[in-house]
Amino acid sequence: MSPDDERSTLAIGVDIGGTFTDFVVYDHRSVKTFKVLSTPGDPAQAVLDGVRKLSPAPGYRVVHGSTVATNALLERKGARAAFVTTQGFRDTLQIGRQTRRNLYNWFSGGVPALVPQARCLEVPERVDHRGHVLRPLAKRSLTSLIKTLRTQQVEAVALSLLFSFVNPEHERHIAQRLRDAGFFVSASHELVPAFREFERASTTVVNAYVSPGLNRYLETLEESLPGGSFHVMQSNGGRIRAAQVRQEGVRSILSGPAGGVIGAEYLARLAGFSQLITFDMGGTSTDVSVVNGVIHTTSEAEVAGLPIRVPVLDIHTVGAGGGSLARVDAGGALRVGPESAGADPGPACYGRGGQVATVTDANAFLGRLPATGLLGGALPLDRAATREALAALSREFAAHAAGTHVDLAEVALGILQVVNAEMERAIRVISIERGHDPRDYVLLSFGGAGGMHVCELARSLNVGRVLIPLAASTLSALGMLTANVFLDYVRTVMCPGETSFEELERRFVPMVEQAQEDLATQQVPVPARHVHCELDLRYQGQSFELTVPFSPVFRAAFHEQHVRCYGHKDETAGLEIVNLRVRAIGDVSPPRIEAQDPGPVDSSGAVCHERRLVFSSGPRSVPFYDRSLLRPGHHVSGPAVIFQDDTTILLPERDHAQVDTWQNVLVTIGDARAESR
Known part of the structure; x- marks a missing residue:
């Protein structure tokens, strides 16, 4: 079944959080949501409980944001892995970039490698930077390598040879031998065929470390829930079939937060907003991101102190949540x-x-x-x-x-002030510190705990408007149902900037053909397939690159982007084309959410009761509004509390809310009106 061939099937989005597991169910008539308590000891149990509660007919689809890979990495409970590389480079993981995280701390240690040095092994071979074989692979050495791996009770092998992204023949041969011997193999030329030796090796090791556990987890779900198809949310904001994730678990490490950003952008677009700061406060952490009409990705992410060079959404996370x-x-x-x-x-x-x-x-x-x-x-x-x-x-x-x-x-108010300061600092990191003025944005709040804090955060940042969707606490799960299929490819080429457009087109051909083939494997219909090509460029002598769309004017686009990012450009300097990038997209029809005509302004009929609340200014009696009774057009003035089954919104004094045609609560921050633009 194709991702979009779903007219008569039930679609279920699932997001596992630290406290709750969220479900969004779409039957092509309406969207329903519910939560169950997460089961940290066995994350599959909460998913099974929720899906069984629905008793879906065969043919249902599950799009799942998994924390299995994330938790394995954060808790260091992944597979027993080994690292295999070119002879003379077994210390790659331990050496890293030789940087101290705290520059002035003499006792600052690095992040321990996932693979201890005893399981970092070498093979005799060598390829140079142009792909020429300097030393043929000693194939007889593979027999003793396999014996050593078995003696060390290794489950997964990360294979990253020097310059295998240019010439992968040696790595391909070793990978096949190891797979024939029964090992799970993460091969760098298959996962991230790009330069920067340490980052490529680190990504390959992380993949080997988390994938076997994720594989077992997905097998448990598929065996326990026959009759359904499983897709997994990736960190890049797209979904793929579970079969591919089993081999590339590193691509799903930030799947939950990615689903939230995708869902936030979708609902904001419906409501008429393209400039937004997403604020996702759950039980364990808070994730923030900036959307400027487009959702930004990065290939320079770091998780648990380990570099990961696969595309992920540009999200900043802090350890501040309801729990x-x-x-x-x-x-x-x-x-x-x-x-x-x-x-x-x-x-x-x-x-x-x-x-x-x-x-x-x-x-x-x-x-x-x-x-x-x-x-x-x-x-x-x-x-x-x-x-x-x-x-x-x-x-x-x-x-x-x-x-x-x-x-x-005072203790309770102090707790809220401290956690708000931490979350405000996170928003400043991804906005002000990157040249974005928060006053130009709408702050879109979601997550079960977000509504309690978002108005005060907006006031601190001088943001004039806050948008809180009806499905705020389950927005990540909704985002997974709206996500398209995304497949990303990269290849290091190191070409001079004068390379012709036609020559670059020729080099893109095998990558585009592979992308089309993989979209077919994902069962994406031909009319729904799109392929976009990009280039990573830099000025000669620079160490880092900027990514621009591949077009006949890619050089001018690079200079313009360099000005936006760094404030200057040098059109006389030579350019270097570092990487070719391809993104394959399979369009998916998102759940349809119908707009409703606005009604009267008076919302007094939604008031259930009044209660005494404590603010920093003192106690005050405040009305509680039942959100299920609020209709488009209703207005609510603060102070007030708007509650629903799975989240609560605190509307401070001087703030004013109205329900829009999409049933979002749109809040105008009283103190920020004059400054907001």
Whole structure:
């Protein structure tokens, strides 16, 4: 079944978070959402529970954002891997780039390699930078290599030979021998045939480390859920069939955050916005990104301190979420995160054994969450446990402040101020520090915890408008259903800038043919296929490149982009064409969301009750609006709380909200109106 051949099938988007696993279900008439608690010990269990709850008919589709590869890397619980390279280069992973993360810290250590030096092995061979064989592969040595790998009980092998991206024959032969011997093999010429030895080796090793576990996970899902087809979200914002991800697990390491950005851009476009800052606050972390009419990717990502050279969406992540733990450090200062309560035990207010105060506990204590609890009352709040967790934190403060008592409300407000500062700093990194003025953007909030914090963040950044979709807490899962098929290819060529357009076209031909062949394997219909070509260029003598579309005016495009990025250009300097890039796209029809005609402004009928909330200015009685009763055209003035089953929005004083025709809540930040442009 093609990705778009889905008119009579059920489409299910699944995003596994640290606390909840989100489901978005589209039956080609309407979109429905729900959540189940994540099962960190066995992530597949939450997915199976959710899909079985639907009892789908055969032929259903699942598009899945998996955290299996991510967790394996972050927790260092991947496959037992070995690294095989050219003789004389076994120390590549340990040497890295010889840079210190903290320049002035004499004791700053590097990130430990995924493969210990004892399992870094060599083979006698050598190819030069032009692909000429300087030393033929000693094929007899492969027998002893295989024996060593078996003795070391290796499960997966990362194979990265010197200059194999120019001439892969030696690497291809070794990979086949190792696969015939039963090993999982991650070969650099197949995964990332590009220069920069350490980064290529690192990416290949990460792939070998995470792919076997992801393979087993996907097998479990497919065997337990017969009758469905599985696609996996990639870090580049596209989906691919599960079979390919099994061999290239590194491509799905940031799949959840990528789904959120894709979904945010889709809903913002429907609402008429093209300039947005995405703000995804979940239970464990917060992900932010900038969209300037297009979604930006990068090939210079780093995860868990390890460089990864496959295309990923340009997303910045910080360890601040609803489940982030609060503590008092050795100097008596309040710290929040990056440690998280996760799904088990979760925040203290969940009543599942959590004893340490979290951001969610602070919001609960201040009265900002629905009295009936979360998930429409399915998860009641344990207020006694919340109070005790905050009291314990207050006692920690007292121990550092000569017995001074700190009021519990002050503790809770302090937690929110600290976590907001951390998230504001993250937004500044991807906006102001890169030359983007936040006042030119809409701040689009999603994730289960985002609505509680986004208006205050917008005020701090002087952003004038905030957009909160109806499916805010499950937007990543929705984004996975809207994502197209994306396949990325790269090849290092190192050509002079004077190389003719026709010669470059000729060099692109085999890459484009491979892309078309792979789109057919993904069952993308011919009319839905598109292929885009790009070039990585730099001035001669530079160390890094800029990517521009491949066209007859690619040189002028490079100079213009150099000005945008660095403020200057030199049209007299020589250029160097470093890499050819190809992106193959298979269009997919996203879920249809119908606009509704606006109605009256008066929203008083959606008020369920009033409750006392605590703000930094003091307590105040605030109306609670049931979002399911709000209709397009309704207006709500702050202070107010707008709640729904899976998320809550805090509307501070002076802010004003209205429901648009797409059922988004569009907030105008009162203090920022004069500055917003």
